[in-house]
Amino acid sequence: MGKEYLFIDEKEGLDRVDGKMKVTGKAKYAAEHHPAGLVYAILVNSAATKGRIKSIDTKKAERAAGVIKVITHANAPKVPGYENAPRTGGNPEKGPTLGQPLRIFHDDTIYFNNQPIAMVIADTLERAMHAATLVKAEFDTETFSTNLAANAAKGVPPSNAGRALYKRGDADAYKNAEVQVEQNYVLAREVHNPMELHSLVAIWDGDDKVKVYEKTQGVKSSQRAIMDAFKLPEANVQVIAEYVGGGFGAALRTWPHTIAAVLGAKAVKRPVKLMLTREQMFTLVGYRPMTVQKIGLGATKDGKLTGITHEAVAETSMYEEFTEGTVNMSKFLYECPNVNTVYKILPLDISTPTWMRGPGEATGAWALESAMDEMAYALNMDPIEFRLKNYAERDPERNLPFSSKFLKECYQKGAEQIGWFKRNRQPRSMQEDGWLVGYGMSTGTFGAGRGRASVRGTLSADGTMTIQSAVSDSGPGTATAMTEIAANRMGLPPQKIIFELGDSSMPPGPTQGGSTTTSTLGSAVVDVSEAIKKKMFELVAKEGRGFASAKYEDLSFSRGEISQANGRGAKIAYTELLRKNNLPSIEITLNSQGGNERDRYSMYSFSVHFVIVRVHPTTGVVRVHRAVGVSDAGKIVSRKTAESQAIGGVVGGIGMALMEDAVIDHRFGRYVNSNLADYHVPVHADVPKIEALFIDKPDPHTNPMGSKGLGEIALIGFAAAVANAVYHATGKRIRELPITPDKLTG
Amino acid sequence: MIPFQYVRALKQRSAIDAVLKDKSAQFIAGGTNLVDLMKRGVTAPQKVVDITNLPLKEVVLKNNKLLIGALALNADVAEHPFVVKHFPLLSLALQAGASAQLRNMATTGGNMLQRTRCPYFYDTVLPCNKRNPGSGCGALEGYNRMHAIFGASDKCIAVHPSDMAIALAALDAVVLVSGAKGDRRIPFTDFHRLPGDRPEIDNNLVRGDLVVGVELSQNAFSKHAHYLKIRDRASYAFALVSVAAALDINGNTINNARLAMGGVAHKPWRLFTAEKFLAGKPATEENFKAAAALEMQTAKAYEHNKFKLTLAPNTVVEALKIAAKV
CATH class of the missing domain: 3.30.43.10 (Uridine Diphospho-n-acetylenolpyruvylglucosamine Reductase, domain 2)
Incomplete structure (x- = not known):
């Protein structure tokens, strides 16, 4: 791996390259495309939770003004890919969701409440909405269950238990320890609720070629799903997602509504737009599954961990097994001889959950890091001191060195910033303005992955460099980060870099998830930049003119010029070099991926969250008064977007800790707060000043930039920090999220 | 639609x-x-x-009475100098409601006429006696965390969602109505009704009645008033419990108290018993607690809103403390 790390201006960084487009409304999102002849689709949902559609009457809807077609299971054109569909469905590039993805309008089976049972297509949105109310269905209903909390004991091991079932040393060793903590922690179901609703515009060209503008975190995986469903070759399916208004994981998969709209457009032979309603966002595009966890911790009296047990039961649907890494961090975050983990799922009559920011690791950290705080108090130790006493210098799970780990530095930096050691550690000992004050902290960690990406780099004779890759940018600022990487590597000002993404016809890039985009794609950008520089080197070497004897290593590529690194001798501008060689451009497409470094090192990002909360003593109102996050995400390649990522993670964490709770009335199997008035996410008034700090030290092994992922660790652990701070403020331990006022007053 | x-x-x-x-x-x-x-x-x-387009937007102070037109926007009323100076309780309550965007659209008349936010009322698939009389109350044995603890019936346990209305109830506002048989005045506390057997009826208007305005009389509460709203997030959330507290204090003695609660009943819930208890007594936390406790004797909670039995009196005490500046 290269020893040369990117130079990033620590103070300035680059403004978001698409920021102006977004805030001025010029950025076009999927549903803002209006091709000629566009018609509008609305999904009609099941009022039943389980059973079969007995009858469905579409006559009134079909007769309503402007209606072009009403599609149901009874008349839907066949989706070729639905026949004999393999049971290992979901996103073919992402294995964990096993089973048969919901085949929309395929048959009369109802798996969950609000499942789509019909789609109305009309010439205007309003007419489609009206006609949708005229579709009447009757059901043969069956008894159902949607209640994880009441049935957690019925959890079963998933088919692909994978890393979930784990033992090192003795199981349940905590039960023999001098000091023990054993508690259950409940996480409420959370819904991603990105601002942009899932939507697409499907445009067929004949009956074997389709172009789709879609909200997706992966244009290539969407393309693949549509190719599979309609049995089309890659060249005949184009998916475009130039701008995406937030995803948080909800747009990682291709959901059934996409297939419905593409199918509808084919059936009516006109472009079709489908946008989900906010209510449909709760049932049709995944959610963070409710999870019940048990943590058992055992320690010696002087604070050495002797046993960790982590058990989790999470909900999934009846037709797919969704699993995630809820228990994973318990295996390696702390040095402990005896660790066992058990992960189970409970299939219920609900739709399939999916990754939501942080994903299972955020769920797991909420439990583990709450229990760690409980143990620190049981030991009468400072929570940081307790963690340092059990600090893992090597990965105890894989018995490998970490590629880099600056977690100690995170603890130190954050503690200093927030004044951790100046607080009075006694619970309920601090007050300000009549409010109880509490300090809390927690640790977060997530795998620092790197996948495979192709990019095309084109250096033009006009001095601009265009880089293209079929990735989406759901908000983290991928185009900005890539521009910074390319600018630094190419020795060009960022204004000369044009990063193009969001089109499946570009070289295949990764799906944006799991905190890997910068690592994966950035490496490819580095590689293509280096390849172009080498190509230029060949040209100058050929040219002679003072470069004849120069070695590549001796040259500097800076300010758009090639020169001797020692500052003496010849110089030539890239533009001049290309013109002299009669080259309009140098274009290189390459594929980039890591080597075997993953076999030699454990690669993780780390974060520490510190918060100060204020809790009102009689009304139970909790306010996050201050938040300091310190991330060990390797070398920071894009300062401003990294800060935005970290700040956004905390905002999401405030929601997770204090308010998000998607409630199902289990008598009906139906959500009772599926809107943004009743499902609460933080508003500005809930968000204090957030201090996002970085260790900013390169990892020598992850990738050529020395970066590690940041998106997930920005959230992971935050909820535990809040719960721990609430305990410090009040002396009351809340083990069920969200921490709403009722839990502190009742 | x-x-x-x-x-x-x-x-x-x-x-x-x-x-x-x-x-x-x-x-x-x-x-x-x-x-x-x-x-x-x-x-x-x-x-x-x-x-x-009707000329009902004005806010005027005349003969010691404040007249707020039914079409005066929530945002405008909240910031109106007369309101801020003479009726700070109303200003605070308005600012605690909804979001800035909504307050820029919502009117005084519309605010008091808004319907409950009970999820069973909103979802046409689920039972609700208010929306569909006779279909049952979905909330009674359902998700009733946001629901009433006072004055409910087994037909309906929904609450009125307005913040503004709580302040108006506390301040003994009068609703000015024009209808088929001419104009009439309805005291604010008689404007909304309890659900009883007819939860589909929110208030005492009849078909054709148009709210044209609200009248407030000058009072001695402007120095000691507070609206305290407890909710699941800092803004843009309906009240778990809210309290409009207004005190007329002389020295440390309460001459008069006005108290109303939101988030607890089908209508703004006036705390007449507590008001009577406080009149003539010193403004102390002990007296506030005793007054709140008296009021809670008639409270009844359901599965998910038992916390309100504690939160409601605590919020009354807090609001009174802030209003009295003790």
Whole structure:
């Protein structure tokens, strides 16, 4: 791996390259495309939770003004890919969701409440909405269950238990320890609720070629799903997602509504737009599954961990097994001889959950890091001191060195910033303005992955460099980060870099998830930049003119010029070099991926969250008064977007800790707060000043930039920090999220 | 959404006539609640009569009375200098409601007429006696965390969602109504009703009645008033419990107290017993607690809102402490 790390201006960084487009409304999102002849689709949902559609009457809807077609299971054109569909469905590039993805309008089976049972297509949105109310269905209903909390004991091991079932040393060793903590922690179901609703515009060209503008975190995986469903070759399916208004994981998969709209457009032979309603966002595009966890911790009296047990039961649907890494961090975050983990799922009559920011690791950290705080108090130790006493210098799970780990530095930096050691550690000992004050902290960690990406780099004779890759940018600022990487590597000002993404016809890039985009794609950008520089080197070497004897290593590529690194001798501008060689451009497409470094090192990002909360003593109102996050995400390649990522993670964490709770009335199997008035996410008034700090030290092994992922660790652990701070403020331990006022007053 | 006809009224009389003539017609002003209800299919007027052109936007102080036109926007009323100076309780309550965007659209009349936010009322698939009389109360044995602890019936345990109305109830406002038989005045505390056996009826208006304004009398509460709203997030959330507290204090003695609660009943809930208890007593935390406790004797909670039995009196005490500055 290269020893040369990117130079990033620590103070300035680059403004978001698409920021102006977004805030001025010029950025076009999927549903803002209006091709000629566009018609509008609305999904009609099941009022039943389980059973079969007995009858469905579409006559009134079909007769309503402007209606072009009403599609149901009874008349839907066949989706070729639905026949004999393999049971290992979901996103073919992402294995964990096993089973048969919901085949929309395929048959009369109802798996969950609000499942789509019909789609109305009309010439205007309003007419489609009206006609949708005229579709009447009757059901043969069956008894159902949607209640994880009441049935957690019925959890079963998933088919692909994978890393979930784990033992090192003795199981349940905590039960023999001098000091023990054993508690259950409940996480409420959370819904991603990105601002942009899932939507697409499907445009067929004949009956074997389709172009789709879609909200997706992966244009290539969407393309693949549509190719599979309609049995089309890659060249005949184009998916475009130039701008995406937030995803948080909800747009990682291709959901059934996409297939419905593409199918509808084919059936009516006109472009079709489908946008989900906010209510449909709760049932049709995944959610963070409710999870019940048990943590058992055992320690010696002087604070050495002797046993960790982590058990989790999470909900999934009846037709797919969704699993995630809820228990994973318990295996390696702390040095402990005896660790066992058990992960189970409970299939219920609900739709399939999916990754939501942080994903299972955020769920797991909420439990583990709450229990760690409980143990620190049981030991009468400072929570940081307790963690340092059990600090893992090597990965105890894989018995490998970490590629880099600056977690100690995170603890130190954050503690200093927030004044951790100046607080009075006694619970309920601090007050300000009549409010109880509490300090809390927690640790977060997530795998620092790197996948495979192709990019095309084109250096033009006009001095601009265009880089293209079929990735989406759901908000983290991928185009900005890539521009910074390319600018630094190419020795060009960022204004000369044009990063193009969001089109499946570009070289295949990764799906944006799991905190890997910068690592994966950035490496490819580095590689293509280096390849172009080498190509230029060949040209100058050929040219002679003072470069004849120069070695590549001796040259500097800076300010758009090639020169001797020692500052003496010849110089030539890239533009001049290309013109002299009669080259309009140098274009290189390459594929980039890591080597075997993953076999030699454990690669993780780390974060520490510190918060100060204020809790009102009689009304139970909790306010996050201050938040300091310190991330060990390797070398920071894009300062401003990294800060935005970290700040956004905390905002999401405030929601997770204090308010998000998607409630199902289990008598009906139906959500009772599926809107943004009743499902609460933080508003500005809930968000204090957030201090996002970085260790900013390169990892020598992850990738050529020395970066590690940041998106997930920005959230992971935050909820535990809040719960721990609430305990410090009040002396009351809340083990069920969200921490709403009722839990502190009742 | 069901197709409907839209007409714009230019005269008060013609607006009222339009609604009298057509049983399925409804007035529309800011539309911040009605349009939602129409989209969800909760209500389906075949005609909406837009009254926003009527001359009912003014806020004037005359003969020691403040007259707030029914079409005065929540944002404008909240910031009106007369209101801020003489009726700070109303200003605070308005600012605690909804979001800035909604307050810029919502009107005084519409605010008091907004319908409950009970999820069973909003979802046409679920039972609700208020939306569909006789279908049952979904909340009674359902998700009733947000629901009433006072004055409910087994037909309906919904609460009124307005913040503004809580302050108006505390301040003994009068609702000015124009209708088929001319004009009348309804004391604010008699304006909304309890659900009883007819939860589909929110208030004591009859068809054709148009709220034209609200009248407030000058009072001695402006120095000691507070609206305290406890909710699940800092803004843009309905009250778990809210308290409008207004005190007329001389030295440390309470001459008069006005108290109303939101988030606890089908109507703004006046705390007459507590008010009576406090009159003539020193403004102390002990007295506030005793007053709140007296009021709670008639409270009844359900599975998910038991916390309100503690939160409600605590919030009363807090609001009184802030109002009294003790």
